[in-house]
Amino acid sequence: MNVFASFEPKIPEAYRDSKFLFLANIDPVLQRRVREAMPDVRLVAGDTMNYWIKDHRAALLEVLKGLDILLINDTEARMLAGNNNLVLAARAVLALGPRTLIVKHGEYGATAFFSSHSFSTEGEYAEHIFRAPALPLEEVVDPTGAGDSFAGGFFGYLASQSELTPAAFRRAMFYGSVMGSFAVERFGTERIQALTRKEIDDRFVVFRELTHLD
Amino acid sequence: MNVFASFEPKIPEAYRDSKFLFLANIDPVLQRRVREAMPDVRLVAGDTMNYWIKDHRAALLEVLKGLDILLINDTEARMLAGNNNLVLAARAVLALGPRTLIVKHGEYGATAFFSSHSFSTEGEYAEHIFRAPALPLEEVVDPTGAGDSFAGGFFGYLASQSELTPAAFRRAMFYGSVMGSFAVERFGTERIQALTRKEIDDRFVVFRELTHLD
Numbered sequence: 255m256n257v258f259a260s261f262e263p264k265i266p267e268a269y270r271d272s273k274f275l276f277l278a279n280i281d282p283v284l285q286r287r288v289r290e291a292m293p294d295v296r297l298v299a300g301d302t303m304n305y306w307i308k309d310h311r312a313a314l315l316e317v318l319k320g321l322d323i324l325l326i327n328d329t330e331a332r333m334l335a336g337n338n339n340l341v342l343a344a345r346a347v348l349a350l351g352p353r354t355l356i357v358k359h360g361e362y363g364a365t366a367f368f369s370s371h372s373f374s375t376e377g378e379y380a381e382h383i384f385r386a387p388a389l390p391l392e393e394v395v396d397p398t399g400a401g402d403s404f405a406g407g408f409f410g411y412l413a414s415q416s417e418l419t420p421a422a423f424r425r426a427m428f429y430g431s432v433m434g435s436f437a438v439e440r441f442g443t444e445r446i447q448a449l450t451r452k453e454i455d456d457r458f459v460v461f462r463e464l465t466h467l468d
Numbered sequence: 469m470n471v472f473a474s475f476e477p478k479i480p481e482a483y484r485d486s487k488f489l490f491l492a493n494i495d496p497v498l499q500r501r502v503r504e505a506m507p508d509v510r511l512v513a514g515d516t517m518n519y520w521i522k523d524h525r526a527a528l529l530e531v532l533k534g535l536d537i538l539l540i541n542d543t544e545a546r547m548l549a550g551n552n553n554l555v556l557a558a559r560a561v562l563a564l565g566p567r568t569l570i571v572k573h574g575e576y577g578a579t580a581f582f583s584s585h586s587f588s589t590e591g592e593y594a595e596h597i598f599r600a601p602a603l604p605l606e607e608v609v610d611p612t613g614a615g616d617s618f619a620g621g622f623f624g625y626l627a628s629q630s631e632l633t634p635a636a637f638r639r640a641m642f643y644g645s646v647m648g649s650f651a652v653e654r655f656g657t658e659r660i661q662a663l664t665r666k667e668i669d670d671r672f673v674v675f676r677e678l679t680h681l682d
Binding site: 339340341342344359361362363365382383384385387390391392393394421424425428462463464465466467468 | 553554555556558573575576577579596597598599601604605606607608635638639642676677678679680681682
């Protein structure tokens with residue numbers, strides 16, 4: 255028996271004027287219902303997984319049509335597109351609806367595939383790719399929640415910006431990776447809950463040093 | 469029968485005053501012999517593989533003591549160190565002799581682990597890590613030689629520099645990735661042989677855009 259079969263997500267009154275909506279990994283029928291209950295959001299991101307891709311494809315495809323950003327991992331992107339080449343898979347996924355696809359590679363970071371509709375400022379890129387690293391860590395205590403922490407950092411940074419420019423998306427990718435790197439350092443949400451803004455900004459600098467030539 | 473059992477590498481006269489030596493993947497006994505035949509080189513890099521790590525460990529450990537830079541892949545680094553955590557594995561490998569370890573991640577790029585002895589300019593880093601991406605490619609025709617092309621680009625760039633600074637190593641990592649990305653586009657050495665300097669420099673710019681925030 256599916257214990258979630260009768261689950262009906264209710265959007266609290268205080269959330270109804272949110273401008274940014276993240277549809278975490280759950281039955282696409284529910285994702286779509288939440289999406290439709292919030293018609294005035296500015297940006298919608300979503301997550302999904304192998305189970306929905308394989309056995310609930312029709313419902314998932316309806317959700318994808320309404321997404322600005324899809325965040326999934328390598329295996330999911332390849333499965334969704336039916337193509338093992340990541341670039342071709344990304345192009346196929348973008349054709350299904352999302353303006354931007356972010357593919358998470360676990361300890362190897364994440365890659366963003368942008369389309370001509372990714373940004374609020376027009377005409378800056380036709381098709382473009384950006385890679386953010388993951389931080390090599392001496393100890394990974396609990397990888398659970400790394401992907402959702404990435405989504406939180408990524409989306410939280412975008413929500414703080416007035417314009418969704420390519421530069422904002424790049425920095426958002428770094429903030430996502432920063433939050434993912436903290437999440438895995440302790441069990442559950444322990445590390446994230448204890449986090450200060452200074453620690454986040456300091457680690458952002460570490461990520462820059464990890465990747466930048468100068 | 470091992471057809472290489474009686475192979476004796478002979479160093480051509482014209483190579484004897486080389487300042488940069490790359491010991492490609494072969495029996496560590498032969499690597500060591502070549503190393504000893506060239507006592508005046510300025511920088512020595514080496515490669516190896518699972519077979520030598522597993523069954524010829526003693527001979528390999530002798531080679532590692534004489535290396536400035538070791539270039540291997542994830543599986544090899546973990547196997548050599550006996551540790552699945554990449555940061556701890558890297559630290560263990562650096563303790564075996566190499567001043568710098570470069571771990572190649574295939575389509576996810578490469579990570580350089582530096583020690584306090586990595587650079588000719590003293591005291592710039594105690595321990596430091598740098599990550600270079602791989603270029604997401606629509607078509608990978610032949611991955612054979614990608615690692616050696618990386619080594620060539622990396623080492624070739626270093627050889628062009630008067631000082632082995634952290635900045636030089638970072639740019640060398642990018643040039644390695646650039647050459648690896650060309651190598652896989654055609655069979656064998658076809659693409660590398662047809663390459664112009666302008667194509668290399670243009671792709672270096674692409675790698676920068678792929679990773680840099682601004």
